[in-house]
Amino acid sequence: MKPTLDLSAFQATGTETCFHDRHISAQIYAGLDGTNWRLRDYETRGGYQALRKILELGEVDGKPRGMTSDQVIAEVKASGLRGRGGAGFPTGLKWSFMPRQFPGAKYLVCNSDEGEPGTCKDRDILMFNPHIVIEGMAIAAYAMGVKVAYNYIHGEIFEVYERFEAALEEARAAGYLGDNLLGSTFSFQLHAVHGFGAYICGEETALLESIEGKKGQPRFKPPFPASYGLYGKPTTINNTETFAAVPWIIRNGSAPYLAIGKPNNGGTKIFSVVGDVQRPGNYEVPLGTPFATLLELAGGVRPGRTLKAVIPGGSSAPVLPAAIMNELTMDYDAIAKAGSMLGSGAVIVMDDTRCMVKSLLRLSYFYMHESCGQCTPCREGTGWLFRMVDRIAKGEGRIGDIDLLNSVADNIQGRTICALGDAAAMPVRAMIKHFRDEFVYLIEHKTAKVAAARPHPGLPPAGEGAVGAAERQVA
Numbered sequence: 001m002k003p004t005l006d007l008s009a010f011q012a013t014g015t016e017t018c019f020h021d022r023h024i025s026a027q028i029y030a031g032l033d034g035t036n037w038r039l040r041d042y043e044t045r046g047g048y049q050a051l052r053k054i055l056e057l058g059e060v061d062g063k064p065r066g067m068t069s070d071q072v073i074a075e076v077k078a079s080g081l082r083g084r085g086g087a088g089f090p091t092g093l094k095w096s097f098m099p100r101q102f103p104g105a106k107y108l109v110c111n112s113d114e115g116e117p118g119t120c121k122d123r124d125i126l127m128f129n130p131h132i133v134i135e136g137m138a139i140a141a142y143a144m145g146v147k148v149a150y151n152y153i154h155g156e157i158f159e160v161y162e163r164f165e166a167a168l169e170e171a172r173a174a175g176y177l178g179d180n181l182l183g184s185t186f187s188f189q190l191h192a193v194h195g196f197g198a199y200i201c202g203e204e205t206a207l208l209e210s211i212e213g214k215k216g217q218p219r220f221k222p223p224f225p226a227s228y229g230l231y232g233k234p235t236t237i238n239n240t241e242t243f244a245a246v247p248w249i250i251r252n253g254s255a256p257y258l259a260i261g262k263p264n265n266g267g268t269k270i271f272s273v274v275g276d277v278q279r280p281g282n283y284e285v286p287l288g289t290p291f292a293t294l295l296e297l298a299g300g301v302r303p304g305r306t307l308k309a310v311i312p313g314g315s316s317a318p319v320l321p322a323a324i325m326n327e328l329t330m331d332y333d334a335i336a337k338a339g340s341m342l343g344s345g346a347v348i349v350m351d352d353t354r355c356m357v358k359s360l361l362r363l364s365y366f367y368m369h370e371s372c373g374q375c376t377p378c379r380e381g382t383g384w385l386f387r388m389v390d391r392i393a394k395g396e397g398r399i400g401d402i403d404l405l406n407s408v409a410d411n412i413q414g415r416t417i418c419a420l421g422d423a424a425a426m427p428v429r430a431m432i433k434h435f436r437d438e439f440v441y442l443i444e445h446k447t448a449k450v451a452a453a454r455p456h457p458g459l460p461p462a463g464e465g466a467v468g469a470a471e472r473q474v475a
């Protein structure tokens, strides 16, 4: 699909980071320059107006000002906002599951673990616009009758955790957090927590275990967090970008938000465009933007290269070949229809120099390494997958290995406690479905089909085979 926009308006003007001027209809990254993260800057951009709007006291024309919890939830439902953490679950609907009349403690949790390979948007939201998350969480807490919340931040990016703590201090001092916010009866405390870098702690129930100080391993579901969450209490968990979308919706209304995207796919989405592009980075664009436009914003593939394939939603999403991607719009429904998922929004671009066997080897290693080990299909299966792909990559594979790989993936998918098992299995099946010829070629010729992926004739260490010396070292 050809881009329909004049992209000259979006050329970078300064330092090329997440806050460069290459977004379309930005809502979360709008007005950021990399330094203006403080409270006064956020207020200048209209920050905390949405919180003021819902908490407004008094009456106008005999009707109460402000918004009730039901009205806030209805507005978020009508906006079509879907969770930005991976599954795309409708946010307003999730909020309505919270048993608001539950008499004891209830919690709200922000998932800023962001461990999905390729994804780097949440850390930039927290670094350059932290108050938008605080405001979004305060509105969510009001809507669900929650008084205490936590933001769980990935442990390997400590400067982001420190930045968020600094923003929390500002919000507390200004009365946006604490008792009786803005003179209302609503009180809300928000705390930051940091993890220690385990990918599995991004899974919502493993994350809850980790906050509780336990080993981060997923829980069986049901019961779901809405009834048995943090410390066994009703809990709602949303992704950082999901909360960051909320102030715009409350300030401007659900209809304009929905109108920016596509039906059932409201608003903007931040895509982390990574891999073989000239200007990798975070791009906030309306859902439904053609992939070709997004690729062009990111500078396209390097000169002399052609697009080969894209993983459109982080490493757990099935790969799609260029022919499909070039016709695709970037929204939940279109990508699902094409056989993949929007996931976390990391768009991993691969050009014609990429060997798919080698790419799968790297992915399989990751999932084997990150499996928490609780369930047998995932613990054992991810190791099998890696070892079989490794065998093929070394030029020692048998033709039956290809079907065996599919069979092992089949025996993992849908048979585990959490979705990490599916995330390990889906890339295998998609790589074989779309690029079987490369697996067959490597098995038959004992060298990669993609010439650029072959080792330099003088260099391969003894026994290293066709591809993957670096991967083998990490193994």
Ligand SMILES: Cc1cc2nc3c(=O)[nH]c(=O)nc-3n(C[C@H](O)[C@H](O)[C@H](O)COP(=O)(O)O)c2cc1C
Residues within 6 Å of the ligand: 082, 083, 084, 085, 086, 087, 088, 089, 094, 111, 112, 113, 114, 115, 116, 199, 200, 201, 202, 203, 204, 205, 237, 238, 239, 240, 242, 418, 419, 420, 423
């Ligand atoms: C292995 C695994 C890792 C995950 N990592 C993240 C993550 O880093 N950030 C995130 O928001 N969601 C992650 N999720 C999804 C969460 O479990 C959960 O669905 C999400 O935080 C809900 O928020 P949302 O409704 O706003 O998308 C992960 C899921 C799995 C199975």
Ligand code: SF4
Residues within 6 Å of the ligand: 200, 217, 218, 370, 371, 372, 373, 374, 375, 376, 378, 379, 416, 417, 418, 419, 420, 421
């Ligand atoms: S699927 Fe894997 S990561 Fe998830 S609980 Fe089972 S062993 Fe752990």
